[in-house]
Amino acid sequence: MNSATILLLFVFAYFIGLLVISYFTSRNADNQSFFIGNKKSKWWLVAFGMIGTSLSGVTFISVPGTVGKMTAGDYPFGGFEYYMMVIGFFLGYFIVAAILLPLYYRMNLTSIYTYLGRRFNVEAHKIGSLFFIISRSIGATARLYLVVNVLQIFLLQGLGIPFWVTAAVILLMVLLYTFEGGVKTIVITDTLQTSFMILSLLACIGFILSNLNMSAGEAYTVLAEKDYTHFINFDVNSKTFFLKTILGGMFITIAMTGLDQEMMQKNISVDNLKNSKKNMLTFAVTLLFVNLAFLFLGGLLYLFAMENGAQYAQLTEVINGKESITNVFGFKDSAGNISNIMGDDLFPALSLQGYFPLFISVIFIIGLISALFPSADGALTAVTSSYCVDLLGINEDKTKTEQQKKKLRMQIHLIFTVLFFALIMIFKAIDDKSIVYLIMEVAGYTYGPLLGLFAFGIFTKHQIIRKYAIVAVTLIAPVATYLLNHLVSQHTDYRIGVELIIINGFLTFIGLWLIRDRSQNRVIA
Known part of the structure; x- marks a missing residue:
């Protein structure tokens, strides 16, 4: 049995585990279970599970890849510059907890966009929901594409499985375990997935430090000498100037968490405002440490690659009249051909092309899948909820029985699954190699x-x-x-x-x- 088959067996076993959880959490589930978990979610479970939703495959793959981008122009974050945005995220969560959560609980909302209808008019309610559906659909499928593409390139392509089959099967998995329980199921599965993601992160850091025969402090010193640890970009004209990155991160959090039905439906599923605030602030503090660990892992990946036979070079590009330098590594495949790896592809290339031992590859693939599902299951549930509650008015519809409403909700859930598949195929055609910045830019517009x-x-x-x-x-x-x-x-x-x-x-x-x-x-x- 080759390593690819072993890794696929672990993926299959992981999915079976999610289905088992879904079976137990979705028994006697109704529409309110699907939309807001009957407001019985434990705040500490929601807080921990939201880490996985917030991080997703973008943090797991793309954030470590940004470390090696020696930026000098319009290129995305280099070194540890991304952490300035994380600080902005941190500040934004406090604003969400202080202003938006009290509003949502006071108005006892199922969909947060109901506020716009009560404050303005029904058109405001619907356009707010529509912007969310567009935003979350694009953002979630971009994240999902990143992980599906990694699985395809480094695991399934060699088995002759086409990309569209990989994407379809993964979406089918997500559909199956969210179909009945919705938020009630996701609160539990996200907790499990966050646990695996963090364990994978720590295991990979531990392995690389051991391989390099360094302590964490020694590794950080080496990274600093190579200029991989610079946090602050002082170039006012740059896209990643630290002050606008902090401010941008803060407002991105307010919008992409506080004004996002996916993130807020988990928060308002908690039984009361006090516990929901505990969830938000615990989550905010935890993300400071987790994101720093991912950036540290990114630096370690570059050190490991250079110490373990990957051919190293620097790619110099001129973007909008400015020079940008990116570290590139050449990896030999089984046929002896060299392919250039950079950015998002570095972590999976090391993990799945024989540079890491099999047990670390297994841990990586579990972490990767754990990063994949939270970014898809919550989004699919949230856009279904928003479409049903905000655009169709399913809660106020007195002409349908509860069973008819449930059937309609399941049909919408299936339709959005198909839409997600189409968007993933569009991202495949675009094939952006540093998707973390693309998502932030799209979010700015939507x-x-x-x-x-x-x-x-x-x-x-x-x-x-x-x-x-x-x-x-x-x-x-x-x-x-x-x-x-x-x-x-x-x-x-x-x-x-x-x-x-x-x-x-x-x-x-x-x-x-x-x-x-x-x-x-x-x-x-």
Whole structure:
């Protein structure tokens, strides 16, 4: 039995475990179990499980890969620069806990976009939900594509299995174990998956340190000498200038966690506000340490590659008139051919091409699968929930029985599974090698209108009475943001990075302010 077959057997066994959990958690499940877990989730389970959802395959694969990008221009993060965004994330979670969670609990929401309907009108409710569905569908499938592509390139391609089959089978797995229980099941499975992901992270760090015969302190010193550990980019014009990275990370968290139905439906499944806040803040602190460990692992991967026969070179590119340098490693395959590996592909190349022993490869593949499922199961459940609750109004529909509603919800769940498959195939065609930054940029365009809408609703008392005015503003703002980004990059040295979401949210807020009704004010209690 070859190593690829052994690894596939572990993947299969892992999935069987998820199905067993799903069987026990979905018994007697109804629509409220699917949407918000009947508000009986334990806060500490939600906190731990959310780590896996937040990290996903992007952190597991792409964040370590950013360490070796010796950035000097528009290229994504290099060294430990990504940690400035993590600090921004950390600050953002406190804002979510202080402002948004109390609002959601006070209004007893199943979908957080119901707030927009009560604060403004039904069009605001639906456009908010629609932006979430678009945002989460793109973000989740980008993350999912990253992991599926790794499995395909380094494990399944040699067995003659085409990419579309790999993607379809994995989505079918996710569909099967979320079909009945929804959030009630995901709270438990995400906890299991987060555990495996962190164990895989620690095991890989431990193995590499042992192989290099170094302590963690000694390894960090070597990485610092090679300039792999620089945290702060002082270039004001760069996309990763540290102040705008921190601010961008903070607002990304507010939007992608606090204004995101997937993340919030787990939080509001906790029995009360106090415990939900405990969940959010525990989760925020834990992420500081976990992300730092992933960056440290990224540096170790480059040291390990150089010490274990991978041919090393530097790729110099000129991007928008600026020089960017990236570390590249040449790996020999079974036929003796050398293929260049960089960025997202480095960790899986070392793990699955014979550089790591089999037991570490098994641990890696379990960690990878554990990173894959939380980014897919929660997203699939959340977009189904939002479509049913916000766009179809399934909770208020008195013409259907509970069984008819459940059947409709399952049909929608299946439709979104097919949509996710189509989006994964689109990402395969794009084939971006550093997807972490692509996701952040897309989020700037799709979550920005949500940021502006909620900010206007919470921090002003103005009402908007023109029926489709809110829809018009939320569609125009991302287009204006895109045009502004293009003009700035073409005519100045400044590069807009993760602050894109702030600009988009601000333009949405200004647009809503200009169309506000000055004759009456209204506040939601």
